[in-house]
Amino acid sequence: MADFDVVIVGAGSAGLAAAKVLIAQGKSVQVIEAMDRIGGRAHTTDDWFGMPFDIGCAWLHAADRNPYFPEAQAAGWTLYHHDMSLDHLYFGDRKATEAEMAKLAEAEAALAACVENHTGPDDRLSSLLTECHALRAATTFSGPMDFGKDDDEISVADFKAAADLDPNYFTREGFGALVARFGADVPVRTGCPVRRVDWSGAGVTVSGDWGSIHADAVILTVSPAVLAFDEIAFHPALPPAHVEAAFDLPMGLLTKIPLEIRGARLGLDAFDDLLIERHARHDIFFLCFPFDTDLMVGFVGGDFAWEIEAAGEEAAVDFATTRLAAIFGADIKRHVGRGHMTNWSADRWVRGAYAAARPGKAQARAVLAQPVGARVFFAGEHLAGSLIQTCGGARLSGEAAARAVLAQIG
Numbered sequence: 337m338a339d340f341d342v343v344i345v346g347a348g349s350a351g352l353a354a355a356k357v358l359i360a361q362g363k364s365v366q367v368i369e370a371m372d373r374i375g376g377r378a379h380t381t382d383d384w385f386g387m388p389f390d391i392g393c394a395w396l397h398a399a400d401r402n403p404y405f406p407e408a409q410a411a412g413w414t415l416y417h418h419d420m421s422l423d424h425l426y427f428g429d430r431k432a433t434e435a436e437m438a439k440l441a442e443a444e445a446a447l448a449a450c451v452e453n454h455t456g457p458d459d460r461l462s463s464l465l466t467e468c469h470a471l472r473a474a475t476t477f478s479g480p481m482d483f484g485k486d487d488d489e490i491s492v493a494d495f496k497a498a499a500d501l502d503p504n505y506f507t508r509e510g511f512g513a514l515v516a517r518f519g520a521d522v523p524v525r526t527g528c529p530v531r532r533v534d535w536s537g538a539g540v541t542v543s544g545d546w547g548s549i550h551a552d553a554v555i556l557t558v559s560p561a562v563l564a565f566d567e568i569a570f571h572p573a574l575p576p577a578h579v580e581a582a583f584d585l586p587m588g589l590l591t592k593i594p595l596e597i598r599g600a601r602l603g604l605d606a607f608d609d610l611l612i613e614r615h616a617r618h619d620i621f622f623l624c625f626p627f628d629t630d631l632m633v634g635f636v637g638g639d640f641a642w643e644i645e646a647a648g649e650e651a652a653v654d655f656a657t658t659r660l661a662a663i664f665g666a667d668i669k670r671h672v673g674r675g676h677m678t679n680w681s682a683d684r685w686v687r688g689a690y691a692a693a694r695p696g697k698a699q700a701r702a703v704l705a706q707p708v709g710a711r712v713f714f715a716g717e718h719l720a721g722s723l724i725q726t727c728g729g730a731r732l733s734g735e736a737a738a739r740a741v742l743a744q745i746g
């Protein structure tokens with residue numbers, strides 16, 4: 337006798353959305369979450385700056401297709417349409433000339449065309465860059481700042497399958513807070529890591545130190561890294577193709593380094609986008625003073641993000657401050673107040689920012705999207721079709737998995 341119709345592992349955007357679809361259809365559902373809160377990678381905190389700050393997702397990407405967008409509007413959330421094209425570009429501490437800025441726009445268009453026209457076998461994104469003669473800055477966003485990976489670790493096919501995420505909106509109240517609001521009525525047991533999924537008999541039994549639950553089906557919304565690191569033992573084991581797919585979708589990393597800049601605006605406007613290019617992809621992007629707050633939010637991505645998170649918050653804040661001082665003068669150090677660093681690489685239940693297929697392995701997403709034994713289902717940002725890597729996409733993936741479960745169990 338099942339305790340519930342469906343058990344869902346993970347109370348992030350995908351898990352909460354799957355639960356809501358199933359509950360709306362009269363199914364009994366229990367969500368099991370390892371962390372002591374819901375939201376997963378959607379998490380807003382006031383603790384850092386005394387105002388909402390998104391430690392995970394912040395932009396409501398693809399607002400015209402993002403189900404969170406109309407909900408944010410209906411809830412009276414403060415939304416800003418953020419044109420993400422660069423306003424300020426520096427090579428080291430030298431400001432790019434107008435001619436270089438114009439070249440950047442050309443290079444971005446050339447890169448997009450190159451990706452679109454690529455018909456050969458899947459290859460590393462970096463292989464196209466030589467072909468395109470694109471400016472390196474154009475690829476800082478397509479690679480580390482966007483995919484969370486350096487270009488030589490990105491599959492052209494995977495990159496091509498991802499949608500253009502315009503229009504992008506930023507919220508003052510926080511994307512994490514929006515997801516927490518969305519999931520507030522979902523039954524979730526927090527602080528309960530699932531360590532075993534037994535699908536040997538009829539239905540499934542998920543268990544951990546907290547106990548066990550038997551259900552007709554399970555939806556797993558954990559990141560592929562959680563699967564690859566064997567945080568959950570499957571009995572019987574998952575098919576080899578699924579295991580391989582989890583390894584072929586390693587996590588990229590994006591690290592935020594928000595700095596409080598008190599009493600100085602540095603000639604920048606609210607929401608300006610500033611990029612500082614350096615050697616060996618040690619680049620840093622700043623979102624300047626969103627909503628006219630005192631924050632300059634630094635971002636580093638790809639391999640450099642793993643390095644900086646390993647070096648720790650103090651080193652990261654120092655790095656971001658030093659980069660600003662090189663451009664705006666050492667006096668800026670007097671204006672720097674609190675600084676922080678996000679650390680998703682060290683979060684055991686996520687282990688990175690979002691997944692990106694290895695070059696030549698873009699089909700791994702389709703493999704991992706396949707249910708196993710008609711009762712073990714998968715969902716999450718890594719299985720979100722053209723909206724991969726996004727919170728809105730994770731939600732749509734959770735909803736799709738719930739519909740697949742309904743089709744199976746009736």
Ligand SMILES: Cc1cc2nc3c(=O)[nH]c(=O)nc-3n(C[C@H](O)[C@H](O)[C@H](O)COP(=O)(O)OP(=O)(O)OC[C@H]3O[C@@H](n4cnc5c(N)ncnc54)[C@H](O)[C@@H]3O)c2cc1C
Pocket residue numbers: 345346347348349350351368369370371374375376377378391392393394395396397528529530531557558559562567568590591592678680685686688689690715716717718725726727728730
């Ligand atoms: C720094 C950063 C910036 C980002 N910026 C944006 C952005 O601006 N816009 C955007 O749309 N997206 C952004 N994203 C991506 C977005 O946050 C994610 O795509 C989305 O939140 C993922 O949702 P999910 O439900 O797939 O996974 P998760 O949110 O990771 O949910 C999975 C849940 O499973 C839980 N779990 C894991 N293992 C177990 C276990 N064994 N037992 C029980 N529970 C378990 C986890 O704790 C987690 O809560 C960003 C992500 C990061 C890290």
